[in-house]
Amino acid sequence: MTPSDRELVDALVRARDPRAFEALYDRHTPLMYGLALRLVGGHEGEAREVVQDAWIRAAERLSAFAWQATLSTWLCGVVVNCTRELSRAKGRDLGLNLDDLPLAGDDARLAGTVDRVDLERALAKLPDGYRHVLVLHDVEGFTHDEIGELLGMRPGTSKSQLARARTAMRRLMEEGNRDGT
DSSP, rough: OOHHHHHHHHHHHHHHHHHHHHHHHHHHHHHHHHHHHHHHHTOHHHHHHHHHHHHHHHHGGGGGGOOSOOOHHHHHHHHHHHHHHHHHTTOOOOOOGGGGGGOOTTTTOOOOOOHHHHHHHHHHSOOOOHHHHHIIITTTTOOOHHHHHHTSSHHHHHHHHHHHHHHHHHHHHHHHHHHHH
């Protein structure tokens, strides 16, 4: 029988069992890495750095984890925070400044066929703030309340930023289709 996250965390916190950490790491790292990779716009080295930092921080704080959310949700929150810190350290703007991006009309539609590479390319071009909200909601399935808590914003702000991020994605996808990229 496979131990639950709670059992593994208990074994790690109480007995410092390295096998428990290894099991948690193997179980949750793919999700954490996928999230980090999208949040940093596809930069693999930065994603690895984020995941490493997230695991260090998580290991230090596991004893205080209150189980008010699933462990994977909490770990994703740690990834989001580490991503934001990395972006600030590299001098990238995390703001959601609407002037940074000309938005298409509300009725804009994607033209042509969309494939995963086109989506990832467009996602990487979004400003960090837009990308974070879009990835957390549309890719990872976080609610606006959870996003608000993770990113330090109101749920209504998350909703409006998601709408703007989707519009920006449509514009980027349309440009990609026109440019043939």
